[in-house]
Amino acid sequence: MQLLDGKSCSEKIRQEIAEKVAEIKSKGDRAPHLAAVLVGNDGASQNYVAFKVKDCDEVGFNSTVIRMEETATEQQLLEKIAELNSDDKIDGFIVQLPLPSHINEDKVTLAIDPKKDVDGFCPENVGNMSLGLPTFLSATPNGIMELFRRYSIETEGKHCVILGRSNIVGTPMSILMSRNTNPGNATVTIAHSRTKDLQKLCLSADILIVAIGKTEFVTADMVKEGAVVIDVGQTRVPDSTRKNGFRNVGDVDFDNVKDKCSYITYVTGGVGPMTRASLLQNTLKAHQRK
């Protein structure tokens, strides 16, 4: 079993980006600038955004965090998005999800200028991805593709089973893995809450990508010997032995699954840092497109 080390892979990507930023600055251009809108007080979201800011600092990007109250209205958020769309000093921005339940996430996604949508969530960017045209690829699926690329993991002709059909992970992941690219060229099955005989399906997977948000859902009896297992899940579980009072648990029962795998990611230092590295890559692209 080899652990896919998203932490060290993402460090390399950040180094590559930092070199490009140094070159941009040496020519007298301003650095790329990422903004993040954070609505409410969700602990995990606050953490994710703090990491994104730290990443920006590390590679030499400018960053801005716009905090809005949990009670902010949909209209207030849409007005903020309109401001960011027309602010020439900002190359790209994200609205951290999930949003409070009174705000319609689809409306918010549709309001973001596709040229600044560095999450790659809006219809134009998802459509371009489906057609294989230049675009901002969704950060988590692209981060996983980058792991396959950097570890030279063979995906062609393999059966890739994806658990979860979200707009952020499962659906775009299925498109990237099925396209005629390397990595890619896999035969893809998406499984979801209505899928029958999930265990049998998972056991047929050469590559199993799990993004359903259920802690330790994938157990050893669902994994084929030699499979590649990618765990996208990250759920906070109370843990009084930790200073911060919680620990992150993945969607895969890592301890029991790991010995069956050829490659596997762990809940920390796996997919998360790769997602953040992809966001930086997209922000650099947004800056260069101008």
Ligand code: GUN
């Ligand atoms: N919440 C969980 N993952 C993501 C992501 O990739 N982008 C945004 N904006 N919110 C998220």
